[in-house]
Amino acid sequence: MKKVQDHYFHKARREGFAARSVYKLEEIDRRHKLLAPRQLVLDLGCAPGSWLAYAARRVAPKGRVVGVDLHRVDAPLPSNARVVAGDAFCLPPATLLDGGPAFDVILSDMALGTTGIKSADAERSAELVLRTLALAAALLRPGGSLLAKVYQGARLAELRGAFRRSFATVSVEKPKASRAESVEVFLLGRQFGP
Template sequence: MKKVRDHYFNKAKQEGFPARSVYKLKEAQRRFKLLSSGMKVLDLGASPGSWTKFAASVVGRNGKVIAIDLHPLKVDLPNVTRLTADCREISPNEILEKYGYFDCVLSDMAPKTTGRKDVDHYRSVELATTALEIAKVVLKENGRLFLKIFQGADFAAFRKECMAAFKKVRVFKPKSSRPESVEIFIYMEGLKHE
């Protein structure tokens, strides 16, 4: 298990990414083609910036990534706008007014873990719900959302909420995710506008 972690950690360093989490997004990109050239992307919980850097490389010069996190990003690119804020406290309508509609919302947000699986799970659901609520406001009609959540008692109920909001919902466990990890990802496509 440690070998797996070291492999992805070392690979990230060699490829110039701040964290190994980039490989989870790369796997999702291969599977779902969630990002493409010219897209406008909102990256929630973006620090240290691996997802931001990868998304920026895919969307290219004609694309734009708005990256938000409590902590400053280690990535500085011409097509990236960095905002330091708590995603739970930002107004989706203000984001919409300032930047317009987005093609894709990414969320790798995770709570600071306490070691208590139930507490960590509920906090993770809160963050995933935040991402879902923001996405419902800022996404274009056929927009996509890709988010992280911890498995647990409320997972099924949260997945139902996702299915009510999007036409297509897929649960995804990347190979680069540690085998013992409770994290799982949900890919959603085709926001249903009420």
């Protein structure tokens, strides 16, 4: 993945976050009041750990964050966070919930390696988001929220429609820290339920 050494990169270094992408989550959180103390949060695709650290701070002291990734998280973990290694779609839901109730918020910054072919990357991203939505349906509490990264492409309207069938409100977010030339946007669904 290309490392962009811009204002957000240096800010993340200064503030002790593992990646500049933390400021995408921060902006969406500030705008929508997504995270709050006491919540139970699932962070899908959590490595190298910047969303995990930010979310853990926002839900502390009583809330907890569970991160999942194919890769190890080397950054020091906050005391109210734990990481499960593996493929988010292959782990039994009970492993993630650890006996707890359903999650209040599910975050997904999951991304597959890009091929450079925009239409193919958007297609793979769309499939990933649909799988994430299905996983969220099994793990979110009624009224909960899902934030998922998606590469814009032909299927964005379809994905938005799929979110609308599961959430009372749906928005497409493009935070400032997401580079203007990047095709990524974030779908935010609030108030999960039939």
